[in-house]
Amino acid sequence: MTTTFHAEPIAPTALGELRIRDDAGSPPHPFTDEEGDAPLRCCLRSSTVGERIALVSYAPLRRWAARTAADPGAYDEQGPVFIHAEECGGPAGDDPGYPWARPGALRVLRRYDSRGHITGGRMLDLPGDADAALEHALAEAFADPTTAQVHVRAVEYGCYHFRVDRP
Numbered sequence: 767m768t769t770t771f772h773a774e775p776i777a778p779t780a781l782g783e784l785r786i787r788d789d790a791g792s793p794p795h796p797f798t799d800e801e802g803d804a805p806l807r808c809c810l811r812s813s814t815v816g817e818r819i820a821l822v823s824y825a826p827l828r829r830w831a832a833r834t835a836a837d838p839g840a841y842d843e844q845g846p847v848f849i850h851a852e853e854c855g856g857p858a859g860d861d862p863g864y865p866w867a868r869p870g871a872l873r874v875l876r877r878y879d880s881r882g883h884i885t886g887g888r889m890l891d892l893p894g895d896a897d898a899a900l901e902h903a904l905a906e907a908f909a910d911p912t913t914a915q916v917h918v919r920a921v922e923y924g925c926y927h928f929r930v931d932r933p
Contacts, residue, residue, distance in 0.1 A: 772930065773810055775810045780824075785849070789829075806848050820848070824844060826917060827843065827882050841883055867896035874887055875916050885910065908933065915929055915931050917929055918930070
């Protein structure tokens with residue numbers, strides 16, 4: 767599927783910093799993945815058994831605000847994300863589509879304006895055509911001219927999955 771909206775992984779600069787100290791101020795504790803299927807936010811794919819990964823705390827709005835002079839205030843969130851323990855090169859290919867768009871998964875799409883303030887959100891129970899449902903929900907979010915970016919998160923654990931910027 768070709769997507770209209772581009773899913774953004776965690777930026778390489780941020781990943782380098784997270785591999786030293788995460789956004790909660792803790793050092794990472796890399797481990798060998800014995801189960802696979804952890805959602806890796808560095809390359810927007812699921813892990814495979816035997817890969818070295820780390821679970822770190824990440825604050826996407828805080829990092830974005832530091833680059834743009836936005837002030838998310840109380841909307842600044844941090845939460846757990848899986849990343850490769852070492853640099854991985856990011857997503858393979860030009861358009862990875864919408865990662866972790868699995869039928870039956872619950873996702874929340876949170877809209878933020880240029881100040882980093884939340885302007886709305888939507889919960890999505892992904893149907894059989896999960897990519898099309900995400901495509902439609904993102905088009906709906908960006909129909910609001912104040913929406914600068916959308917964060918896609920898992921409802922079950924609150925984990926940040928990826929960001930989509932206004933096209």
